[in-house]
Amino acid sequence: MSHLTIKGDSMPRPSLKDQRSEEILDAFLTCVASFGLEGATQKRIATEAGVKRTLLRHYLGNRDEMISALTEHIVAGFAQTTDLLAQMLGADGGLEPLIDLLFDERDASDPRLMLAYQAMVASVDNYPEMRAPLLESLQRFLSVIEGAAKRSHPNHSPDTIRAVAHGISATYVNLDALSPLNPPADWHAAAKTAATLLASSLKEAQ
Structure with a gap:
């Protein structure tokens, strides 16, 4: 299902934590699309997001929560x-x-x-x-x-x-x-x- 662009009213600026969480989630999406769910390792996600692996849990929780x-x-x-x-x-x-x-x-x-x-x-x-x-x-x-x-x-x-x-x-x-x-x-x-x-x-x- 293609992702059609929606233009709406301006939204409040997200917090740094929310922004970083979204960036990591987007990196997770990219890795799953490329390597499958099991192949989307923490190392690959962290590399794609440009963060340290230890920060994944801080922003998105454990593997099940991610x-x-x-x-x-x-x-x-x-x-x-x-x-x-x-x-x-x-x-x-x-x-x-x-x-x-x-x-x-x-x-x-x-x-x-x-x-x-x-x-x-x-x-x-x-x-x-x-x-x-x-x-x-x-x-x-x-x-x-x-x-x-x-x-x-x-x-x-x-x-x-x-x-x-x-x-x-x-x-x-x-x-x-x-x-x-x-x-x-x-x-x-x-x-x-x-x-x-x-x-x-x-x-x-x-």
Whole structure:
């Protein structure tokens, strides 16, 4: 799920502790996206953040607390993206404008979110407390797509709507998942076309 930029009112300047915690959390995100959750060692996180390893516990706590903070960070990032997508789509927006928003607003994307999400899913058996919030964040995103599909094709069965929503979601997030491969530029256009074809299948079935 790409991270769309939100411009809002100026916020109070964070404290030094909050700022440093965010920097370390961002470094943790980068390391998980690159090396997986187990590969994101304290040494790598500290090096990425430019701090001493002893400071990690001071700012984010022990390993379990760091993972909990990162889970919250990723879920919050997806929630921000999902809420902005719903806001930009509006109450009457259907599948066509939704696909345009998903695939034409990728310049501001942060593929680390999806890469880290996938890495955490791969480790969820070791950290089962991550399962519910990660699953819920994806369900919220799917609900926005399903809502757009229902508005465009209100007479279709919920099962068909859900299947198309899952297909569009999978096509969308796959672009971020493949970003480390630096795939050809035309894959982006092909992914949007695939999503459009999925949406068109609802028209053909009516």
